[in-house]
Amino acid sequence: MRTHFVTDQLFDGVTLHTGRPVRLTVEGDRITYVGDHATPPIPPGEPVVDVRGRCLLPGLIDVHVHLSYGNAEANEDIDIYTPFEYRTLRAMVYAQQVLMAGYTSIVDPATTGRVSLAVRDAINAGWYVGPRITAAGRQLTSRQGLGDWYPPWIGVPETSIGALVRSPEEAREEIRLQVKDGVDIIKIDFDGTQANPRTGHLMACFDQGEATALVAEAQRLGRRVFVHAVDREAVLYAARAGADVIFHAFDMDDECLEAIVRNGCMLSPALTFLYNSIEFTQPSDPSYDWRPARKRRVVERAVEVLGTARKAGVPFLVGTDSGFAVTPYGEWHARELQIMVDDLGFTPVEALTATTVNNARVLREHDRAGRLAAGMLADFIVVNGDPLADVGVLMKPGAIEAVYLGGERMTLAPPTAVRRYPWERGHRQWGEIYSRDRVARLALQGPVSPVTGPPGSVSRRRDRR
Ligand SMILES: [Zn+2]
Structure with missing residues (x-):
């Protein structure tokens, strides 16, 4: 099954195709065509993804x-x-x-x-x-x-x-x-x-x-x-x-x-x-x-x-x-x-x-990746913005609208906020040595025990100073 992507801005890795509609055709994991959208015509029944207004780039x-x-x-x-x-x-x-x-x-x-x-x-x-x-x-x-x-x-x-x-x-x-x-x-x-x-x-x-x-x-x-x-x-x-x-x-x-x-x-x-x-x-x-x-x-x-x-x-x-x-x-x-x-x-x-x-x-994959051309792997991205005018758009949240790897659209949502492995914090407990002099400078002198009241009362007491 072939899928056709139509856009008005495509950078193939070397040359920017713009001004009139461009088509990128994918079959399996490969690109089979990159060029003018007007000819040859798309055979009836083959799916077309219209991404006009977006920029297509190699992955x-x-x-x-x-x-x-x-x-x-x-x-x-x-x-x-x-x-x-x-x-x-x-x-x-x-x-x-x-x-x-x-x-x-x-x-x-x-x-x-x-x-x-x-x-x-x-x-x-x-x-x-x-x-x-x-x-x-x-x-x-x-x-x-x-x-x-x-x-x-x-x-x-x-x-x-x-x-x-x-x-x-x-x-x-x-x-x-x-x-x-x-x-x-x-x-x-x-x-x-x-x-x-x-x-x-x-x-x-x-x-x-x-x-x-x-x-x-x-x-x-x-x-x-x-x-x-x-x-x-x-x-x-x-x-x-x-x-x-x-x-x-x-x-x-x-x-x-x-x-x-x-x-x-x-x-x-x-x-x-x-x-x-x-x-x-x-x-x-x-x-x-x-x-x-x-x-x-x-x-x-x-x-x-x-x-x-x-x-x-x-x-x-x-x-x-x-x-x-x-x-x-x-x-x-x-x-x-x-x-x-x-x-x-x-x-x-x-x-x-x-x-x-x-x-x-x-x-x-040196002979198959990095360019959008017939015969190359269908690795490409759809960008909302014009990275050829401003490469910084590639860092804007949401600018990478779609990622295709080997012709397949990626829909992964890997977790970003995870707990650290317990030992990753190391075993260092303090950053400096608490000499009498330093403790005095920090105004920490004075016994903190016996602690009465609920946990946290020590810091509360300090806050009041
Ligand atoms: Zn390094």
């Missing part, structure tokens, strides 16, 4: 969604407080939230355990409905790396996002194990956690020889390599090693950019995480003291160097680092497009091409 793609993180407020939330089984069930709901926001495909570039692989496989098997998922395993890290954030006397537990590799041999072993596990891509952390005391820059956590060997082994096994690299040294090593996708690259120089261009690397900044963490972090948040001030300087530098990379013709992929408390699932994905337009010099069409056609290049 959006976010290449940076961490399904297992659970809108984390802390590293411990990601790595420790929940068992894998619980994280997996939770990740399925989050995947559905992302889908209903108009994102029909995502890349999960770093999971814990095999969480995202399980979600991907359960969707592909038909057990659940969810977006198309291209998944990594744990991100490889060295002792100096971001993925090894634990005190040295703990080590990196199995439940961590990081897979600690202590030698090139261990790194090869981990890559081969992940390939056996069925990962689609390999994620490697190249940023260290320590600044070089002489330069003030972060030191890369692998040296150039190790970086080149790791990327080469993953690529030999047919996997694209995604690298976390914020600072200059990590970006340079990743680019020289020929990594496929470099995340962030906020602080790079001409030497980095030359290597990126020479080796055909793609950049994916995830500025949404950075912007949101600056704008949203409140005085009551533990990171308030350092995050907003320090990160504002990072933004200024990032906008400058990434704008230069765009002008140099480097392909950009679009991702948001969703899965943290400042980048909750389904909420801010399109903000990255807005930032690209506002601050990096992209036109709305270029930003939308990046998040559809460019992003599709790194998907499992």
Whole structure:
């Protein structure tokens, strides 16, 4: 059975069709026709969905969604407080939230355990409905790396996002194990956690020889390599090693950019995480003291160097680092497009091409997704508004009127307000030490017992002071 969608504004991923009615025809899970509505005529009896006044776009793609993180407020939330089984069930709901926001495909570039692989496989098997998922395993890290954030006397537990590799041999072993596990891509952390005391820059956590060997082994096994690299040294090593996708690259120089261009690397900044963490972090948040001030300087530098990379013709992929408390699932994905337009010099069409056609290049379904054309998967969205004039409409509540995945209209309503897992709050009970001096400053002196009266009488008594 064929279904015909008629509209007067259709963006196929590259070109905007507008001015006269356009038709998109779907048969099964594929698009069979995109073009003029007037001819050829629709055979009698075939269903027509009239969405004139609405914009039809390819299903959006976010290449940076961490399904297992659970809108984390802390590293411990990601790595420790929940068992894998619980994280997996939770990740399925989050995947559905992302889908209903108009994102029909995502890349999960770093999971814990095999969480995202399980979600991907359960969707592909038909057990659940969810977006198309291209998944990594744990991100490889060295002792100096971001993925090894634990005190040295703990080590990196199995439940961590990081897979600690202590030698090139261990790194090869981990890559081969992940390939056996069925990962689609390999994620490697190249940023260290320590600044070089002489330069003030972060030191890369692998040296150039190790970086080149790791990327080469993953690529030999047919996997694209995604690298976390914020600072200059990590970006340079990743680019020289020929990594496929470099995340962030906020602080790079001409030497980095030359290597990126020479080796055909793609950049994916995830500025949404950075912007949101600056704008949203409140005085009551533990990171308030350092995050907003320090990160504002990072933004200024990032906008400058990434704008230069765009002008140099480097392909950009679009991702948001969703899965943290400042980048909750389904909420801010399109903000990255807005930032690209506002601050990096992209036109709305270029930003939308990046998040559809460019992003599709790194998907499992790279030859079938990201464009509206005959033969492609029928993944598309119906938008109330004109994202080609203002990409910000994609974030407006209710603007995504319909999401079609493989030709089927999605009607999922995943829960959004759920209770946290009991251990997720950790075991920290107080934020400061109650010395006599502090208690005196807080004017808390005086016995509170024996407490008479109903519960709450202690605070009532204090209120009266
Ligand atoms: Zn990330």
